[in-house]
Amino acid sequence: MTSTRTPVRRRGTLGALTALAGTATARPGGRLTAARPYLRAALCLTPALLILVAGYQRRWMSDDGHIYVRTVRQILAGHGPVFNAGERAESSTGTLWQWLLVVAGLPGADVASAAVYGGLLLTAAGFALAAWGAVRLYDGGADGSGDGARGGRALLPLGVLVPLALPPVWDFATSGLETGLATCWLGGAWLLLVARPRSLATAFVIGLGPLVRPDLALVSAVFLGAQWLSARPSRRAALAGAGAAGALPVAYEIFRIGYYGHLVPLPGVTKEASQSLWGRGLGYLDDFAGPYLLWVPALFVVAAVLPSGRARLSGGAGARLPLAPALAPVVAGALCWAYVIKVGGDFMHARMFLPGLFLMVLPVFLVPATRAWALAAAGVCVWAVVCAAVLRIGYEGRIGPGGIADERGVYVRQNAAAHPVHHSFGGYRENAAYAREVRAAGRGHEAALFLSRTRVAAAAPAVTGFYATLGLNGTVVPLDGAALDPIGLAYPLAAHSQRIDHARVGHDKWLPDEWVVADRGTADLPSGLDPARVAAARRALSCGPLAELRAATRAPLTPGRFLRNAVGALERTAFRFPNDPVRAERELCGTRAP
Numbered sequence: 001m002t003s004t005r006t007p008v009r010r011r012g013t014l015g016a017l018t019a020l021a022g023t024a025t026a027r028p029g030g031r032l033t034a035a036r037p038y039l040r041a042a043l044c045l046t047p048a049l050l051i052l053v054a055g056y057q058r059r060w061m062s063d064d065g066h067i068y069v070r071t072v073r074q075i076l077a078g079h080g081p082v083f084n085a086g087e088r089a090e091s092s093t094g095t096l097w098q099w100l101l102v103v104a105g106l107p108g109a110d111v112a113s114a115a116v117y118g119g120l121l122l123t124a125a126g127f128a129l130a131a132w133g134a135v136r137l138y139d140g141g142a143d144g145s146g147d148g149a150r151g152g153r154a155l156l157p158l159g160v161l162v163p164l165a166l167p168p169v170w171d172f173a174t175s176g177l178e179t180g181l182a183t184c185w186l187g188g189a190w191l192l193l194v195a196r197p198r199s200l201a202t203a204f205v206i207g208l209g210p211l212v213r214p215d216l217a218l219v220s221a222v223f224l225g226a227q228w229l230s231a232r233p234s235r236r237a238a239l240a241g242a243g244a245a246g247a248l249p250v251a252y253e254i255f256r257i258g259y260y261g262h263l264v265p266l267p268g269v270t271k272e273a274s275q276s277l278w279g280r281g282l283g284y285l286d287d288f289a290g291p292y293l294l295w296v297p298a299l300f301v302v303a304a305v306l307p308s309g310r311a312r313l314s315g316g317a318g319a320r321l322p323l324a325p326a327l328a329p330v331v332a333g334a335l336c337w338a339y340v341i342k343v344g345g346d347f348m349h350a351r352m353f354l355p356g357l358f359l360m361v362l363p364v365f366l367v368p369a370t371r372a373w374a375l376a377a378a379g380v381c382v383w384a385v386v387c388a389a390v391l392r393i394g395y396e397g398r399i400g401p402g403g404i405a406d407e408r409g410v411y412v413r414q415n416a417a418a419h420p421v422h423h424s425f426g427g428y429r430e431n432a433a434y435a436r437e438v439r440a441a442g443r444g445h446e447a448a449l450f451l452s453r454t455r456v457a458a459a460a461p462a463v464t465g466f467y468a469t470l471g472l473n474g475t476v477v478p479l480d481g482a483a484l485d486p487i488g489l490a491y492p493l494a495a496h497s498q499r500i501d502h503a504r505v506g507h508d509k510w511l512p513d514e515w516v517v518a519d520r521g522t523a524d525l526p527s528g529l530d531p532a533r534v535a536a537a538r539r540a541l542s543c544g545p546l547a548e549l550r551a552a553t554r555a556p557l558t559p560g561r562f563l564r565n566a567v568g569a570l571e572r573t574a575f576r577f578p579n580d581p582v583r584a585e586r587e588l589c590g591t592r593a594p
Contacts, residue, residue: 040155043366044131047160048124054164055120055173060408061112061421062348065176066471067091067489069111070479072101077479081259083490084482088553090265091470091490094178095252096211112176116421119180123173126183130358131160133191134366137325154369156377159361162297165384166357167392168288168350171408178213182355185212186219186329190362193223194325197230198237200244207245211252214264214273215339216355219332220245226328254566261552261565263573270488270495270509277344280505284345285337287404288353291393297380301364304376326363333359347506348407349393349400403504423472431469435476438465442478449521451513457522466516468507482520486511492553493519493546498576514581537581543589545575 067083071092074082081098083091092098104114138153163169172179185208192202206227209220224245233241257263264273289295336356346352367373393400397409411420416427425431434450441448441463449458450465458464463481467473470485477483487509488495494511503510514529518537525531540546552565552572565572578584 040135043155043157044128044135047131047157047164048128050164051127051169051173052120052124054170055123058167058170058408059116059120059174059419059421060171060411061116061174061176061423062407062411063423063469063471064489065115066112066423066475068094068098068101068115068176069471070474070483071098072105072111074479075102076105079479083474084484085480086554087482087492088260088557089490089492089495090256090260090262091267093265093267094181094211094213095265096208097178097181100181112421115176116174119176119178120174122180122184126180126185126187126358127160127163129184129187129191130362130365133187133194133362134159134364136191136195137322137363138366138368155366156369156373157365158301158367158373158377158380159364160366161377161380161384162294162361163354163358165387166292166350167388169354172351172354175408177351179351179354182212182216183358185209185216186355186358186362189219189223190325190329190359193227193230193328194322197227197325198233200240202227203241203244204247207247207249210249213355214268215336217249218335218339219355219359222328222332222335226324229324230322257569258562258566259557261549261569261572263569266492266495267489269573271343271506272499272508273343275344275499276342278342280344281341283402284404284505285341285353287345287393287400287402288350292387292391293383296383300376300379300383304367304372305364329359329362333357333362344505345404347403347405347504349404351407399504403507423475425472431472434465434467435472438463438473438476442476442481449517451516451526454513454526454528456517456526457524459520459522464516464520466513466520484516484520486516492549496546496549496575496577497579500579510579512579512581518581533581536585540577540581540585540588543585545572546577546584546588548572549575 071081071083074080074085079085080088081090081092083089100118101111101115104118105111135155138155174180185205189202189206189209192199192205196202203224206220206223209216209218209223224241227241228238231237253263256265260266262269333356336359337353340346340352340356367377393406395401396406397413399405399410411423412418414420414425414428414431415423417424425435437455438450441450445461446463447458447461448463449456450463450467452467460482463477464484465473465477465481466484466486468486470483470487470489473483473485474490484491484494486494487507488497488511491511493515494509497509497511497515499508500510501508512533513526514533514537517525517529518534518541525534541550548568549572551561552568555561577588
């Protein structure tokens with residue numbers, strides 16, 4: 001015997017919202033009629049299609065994205081996972097993204113285009129996976145059984161409206177960075193946590209966080225804790241889960257400390273990821289939350305949740321939501337934001353807050369079509385329309401007063417192109433002139449060292465470029481040359497120099513020219529440099545920890561060198577030396593030789 005449930009008549013706005021979410025009938029036992037799966041599929045795919053369109057319309061490639069491209073080109077050329085041949089420096093923050101681009105480049109595809117469009121597809125996939133996770137959460141599949149105990153419930157879009165309305169999300173759907181992969185991983189890991197908490201595959205995927213981006217290890221830790229609370233495994237099963245989660249990250253960390261001689265990627269050293277700059281970080285938060293009035297959707301969500309707490313989230317009827325999968329993304333997102341604030345934020349507007357924001361809206365990505373949630377969804381929808389259409393930062397296309405940049409706008413303006421993927425810098429003369437000179441020297445196979453505004457003879461028989469715009473530098477310097485930067489994103493010597501005060505966020509290392517001339521130049525010094533300071537730098541490079549740093553990154557990688565790199569990785573990662581060559585010589589070498 002079969003029966004159907006008659007839809008409840010609703011009037012006005014609430015009725016329209018509920019009808020949009022779907023009020024098709026459900027058969028006993030949670031089996032859905034034919035209409036409901038299509039409605040659920042539409043709820044999952046529509047956000048993915050919207051971000052696909054928005055991201056494509058604002059497609060671009062950041063300079064930091066081109067840092068990945070050079071490393072991938074070095075791997076494909078047989079030089080190993082390095083930025084410059086002959087120096088083992090890990091410039092790629094997103095390890096997994098780097099190797100995905102290697103796979104994309106194997107058939108001969110353009111790596112920059114693969115980074116842009118691959119990131120866009122991964123972003124869209126992340127939105128679809130997150131929406132499907134919300135469907136499983138509210139349909140009673142969080143125990144992994146998928147029994148559909150609450151499968152007849154209509155759902156409304158709510159949390160998904162927040163990232164969809166934000167211009168920075170549209171921008172970083174491409175950019176060539178690992179943001180798209182992070183979005184896909186977050187959505188997929190949460191879906192698995194909700195739907196398959198007892199699976200070893202779930203533990204394996206959750207454990208990939210540090211390889212997606214090192215700071216996402218926080219998410220892995222919280223999600224693994226939530227998986228344990230959901231599954232309550234035996235000791236043997238828990239050990240198996242921990243092994244599955246840690247196998248690849250631990251194996252890669254062993255490779256990292258032995259091959260590169262560092263505990264973290266080099267950008268983590270140069271940006272001093274272990275230090276605290278709370279004031280600057282709060283300014284970075286205000287730069288993101290203020291212009292888009294993010295407190296407005298937050299108030300709507302809180303107002304809908306607070307009156308009845310967990311019962312409100314479950315829809316007010318039937319079994320309640322499993323607490324661990326529902327709360328884990330909120331806790332993980334809050335920790336991600338706290339970490340970003342602690343380290344002082346970033347120089348790219350909003351970028352570092354996007355993973356945490358995505359996490360915090362996951363439990364309410366889609367919500368049950370109750371009266372309270374429908375009112376909240378209506379309010380957030382109004383905010384989303386206003387935000388997408390009107391709300392903007394006050395320094396579009398420029399670097400703001402706090403050193404935070406509208407990164408996409410800057411590169412659109414500097415390249416005089418609406419969609420800069422391969423940078424020409426046609427609108428920025430200094431970069432364009434530098435690129436022309438370095439390319440000409442590369443074609444002539446000249447031994448030249450290019451400083452910011454000076455060309456000198458190089459010690460190595462190849463082109464060496466010392467330039468702050470590292471992605472550009474890595475593009476124009478031949479693969480057998482050296483593309484170095486004073487900030488230290490790919491140059492170990494600069495990365496280990498001491499931080500300078502009152503610098504732009506993310507750019508507070510700046511190695512003086514004397515060091516690179518001492519390291520890579522000949523005895524013929526360019527005008528304007530003090531010979532005594534260059535001589536002091538040369539001597540400092542041969543003393544103590546600086547000599548060991550050079551050996552760890554440049555000496556042939558024998559088994560003994562691998563072991564010494566691994567044993568000294570902690571001390572080496574923490575080592576810093578003064579920018580001033582004279583002071584560095586005194587501290588590292590002791591009494592100055594006559």
